[in-house]
Amino acid sequence: MTRSSIALAVLLAVLALLPLVGGAYALRLGTIACMYAVFALSWNIVGGFLGYPSFATAAFFGFGAYATGVLMTLGVPLPLALVATLITCLLAASVLGAVLLRLRGHYFAIASLSLVEVLREVVNNATDLTGGGMGLNIPLASNSSVLGDALFFFYAMWIVLALTAAMVIAVSASKLGFGLACIRQNETAANMVGLNTTLYKSIAFGLSACFVGVAGGIYAAWVHYIDPSDVFDILYSVKPIVMALIGGLGSPLGVVCGALVYLGLEEVVWRNYIQIHSGLLGLLVVLLLLFLPHGLVSLRTRLFRRKAGHA
Amino acid sequence: MPEILSLAGVSRHFSGLQALRDVSLGIAGGEIVGLIGPNGAGKTTLVNTVCGVTPASAGTVTFAGRDITRLKPYQAARLGLARTFQIVQPFAEFSALDNVATAALFSQPGQSLKAARENAREHLAFVGLDGQADQPASTLTLAMRKRLELAKALAMKPKLLFLDEVNAGLNSAEVEKATALIRQLAAGGITIVMIEHLMKVVLNVCTRIVVLHNGELIADGAPRDVVRNPAVIDAYLGQQYAQRHGAHG
Numbered sequence: 001m002t003r004s005s006i007a008l009a010v011l012l013a014v015l016a017l018l019p020l021v022g023g024a025y026a027l028r029l030g031t032i033a034c035m036y037a038v039f040a041l042s043w044n045i046v047g048g049f050l051g052y053p054s055f056a057t058a059a060f061f062g063f064g065a066y067a068t069g070v071l072m073t074l075g076v077p078l079p080l081a082l083v084a085t086l087i088t089c090l091l092a093a094s095v096l097g098a099v100l101l102r103l104r105g106h107y108f109a110i111a112s113l114s115l116v117e118v119l120r121e122v123v124n125n126a127t128d129l130t131g132g133g134m135g136l137n138i139p140l141a142s143n144s145s146v147l148g149d150a151l152f153f154f155y156a157m158w159i160v161l162a163l164t165a166a167m168v169i170a171v172s173a174s175k176l177g178f179g180l181a182c183i184r185q186n187e188t189a190a191n192m193v194g195l196n197t198t199l200y201k202s203i204a205f206g207l208s209a210c211f212v213g214v215a216g217g218i219y220a221a222w223v224h225y226i227d228p229s230d231v232f233d234i235l236y237s238v239k240p241i242v243m244a245l246i247g248g249l250g251s252p253l254g255v256v257c258g259a260l261v262y263l264g265l266e267e268v269v270w271r272n273y274i275q276i277h278s279g280l281l282g283l284l285v286v287l288l289l290l291f292l293p294h295g296l297v298s299l300r301t302r303l304f305r306r307k308a309g310h311a
Numbered sequence: 312m313p314e315i316l317s318l319a320g321v322s323r324h325f326s327g328l329q330a331l332r333d334v335s336l337g338i339a340g341g342e343i344v345g346l347i348g349p350n351g352a353g354k355t356t357l358v359n360t361v362c363g364v365t366p367a368s369a370g371t372v373t374f375a376g377r378d379i380t381r382l383k384p385y386q387a388a389r390l391g392l393a394r395t396f397q398i399v400q401p402f403a404e405f406s407a408l409d410n411v412a413t414a415a416l417f418s419q420p421g422q423s424l425k426a427a428r429e430n431a432r433e434h435l436a437f438v439g440l441d442g443q444a445d446q447p448a449s450t451l452t453l454a455m456r457k458r459l460e461l462a463k464a465l466a467m468k469p470k471l472l473f474l475d476e477v478n479a480g481l482n483s484a485e486v487e488k489a490t491a492l493i494r495q496l497a498a499g500g501i502t503i504v505m506i507e508h509l510m511k512v513v514l515n516v517c518t519r520i521v522v523l524h525n526g527e528l529i530a531d532g533a534p535r536d537v538v539r540n541p542a543v544i545d546a547y548l549g550q551q552y553a554q555r556h557g558a559h560g
Binding site: 195 | 416423424
């Protein structure tokens with residue numbers, strides 16, 4: 001394990017201690033933090049390692065939310081529904097990836113974006129199964145108190161985050177990760193040295209989808225009610241990109257930090273400037289990217305270089 | 312030596328443009344074949360067609376007794392067909408070592424990254440880049456990048472190696488070096504097909520010359536005969552070259 005992987009593990013361990021110090025509000029925030037970090041880490045596989053600008057996060061999220069939601073209304077217990085969601089998401093995204101990742105650059109971005117719209121419309125129109133635009137009521141997963149409920153979903157989301165982080169660290173140290181880096185740098189050459197680029201891209205797309213889908217499932221069980229415009233919100237696609245850019249493209253530790261910082265900004269701005277919160281948040285993001293184009297992970301080398309300069 | 316590569320009636324068109332027209336060609340193991348012809352003759356397309364980048368529109372390509380006409384580039388690569396690119400294609404962020412390691416890693420099944428890196432070191436030493444092993448490929452000079460391409464191709468343990476203008480853009484000392492390397496490779500048992508514009512190199516190294524013009528094979532034979540062939544002089548070499556060559560030879 002590299003030093004940044006260890007730092008990431010420590011960060012997650014610290015996050016797991018949140019219930020010791022916070023109440024229901026802190027837990028709600030912590031749950032969203034874990035969810036955002038899952039988004040950012042997952043997006044980083046396709047966006048960071050592979051270098052394809054994906055806008056498909058919201059599609060996986062919505063798909064996972066509805067898959068788990070529908071299964072639960074049919075009486076499947078939550079853990080089983082989540083496992084089924086994971087597997088379906090992995091397989092479906094792998095197949096889609098083999099097709100979509102033939103496109104490059106802007107074309108791929110638009111295609112991944114349209115995936116969100118297509119799924120939204122499918123869910124909207126499959127009224128019998130999903131309730132369509134009326135939304136879907138999901139049975140309660142636990143019958144405990146408010147705080148017990150908050151604790152349950154926080155740890156559920158945290159476990160998904162831990163699994164995602166473990167997967168990402170394993171990928172970045174593996175032959176798969178090496179191959180993805182090859183494809184990002186030069187896809188033609190990668191093909192020419194015997195790398196099955198279609199297979200690698202398809203696996204990458206599948207891995208970047210499966211845990212986002214599970215996070216969607218937990219979200220659905222958590223809020224008890226989902227509708228298409230909520231879970232297929234395009235902002236779920238955009239936010240992980242912003243988080244990854246804030247944190248530092250390609251670095252797992254960086255994107256998790258980016259997710260936490262983004263959530264912090266979002267919450268602070270929303271609480272204090274409710275009227276103009278999106279405008280202000282946008283401005284902050286732009287400023288961050290302008291003055292820190294390589295993200296938070298570049299801070300360390302920057303500070304270090306400055307110190308060396310003084311000496 | 313039996314034929315290692317054979318093309319039977321291979322054609323390739325890009326919508327209206329006929330890049331290759333009914334090309335039939337057999338290459339025996341151990342040959343060093345020079346592939347020459349004017350710009351746009353279809354030389355690179357021929358390489359791309361064999362390697363699976365732009366599959367043939369008609370005809371068949373057989374490599375080591377196997378029909379590879381419809382294989383994808385990575386499949387052809389794993390069979391032992393390696394190539395270098397006319398425009399060098401490094402993995403810019405990777406070190407020179409990792410560039411070569413990719414080739415060892417992905418062309419042979421079951422290779423570990425560690426073994427691939429060790430393997431890569433040997434090939435870097437062979438092309439004289441061991442001093443630059445840890446430098447990012449983007450910082451190498453053009454001559455070094457060309458040698459890096461060569462090391463990458465060698466790490467694939469090829470049976471047949473296509474060299475697409477490895478000498479273009481190099482100075483004469485660098486060309487000397489590259490030529491010596493090519494001879495060494497051939498002596499090591501690799502069949503070589505080289506696209507080359509420098510006639511001096513072609514005549515120096517190649518055991519046979521194949522000439523393409525407008526996608527058609529117009530000459531094929533021993534170097535001395537081919538350069539005297541009127542069709543070749545007309546299409547590619549030019550009268551001046553023929554006179555100079557005639558005066559010397």
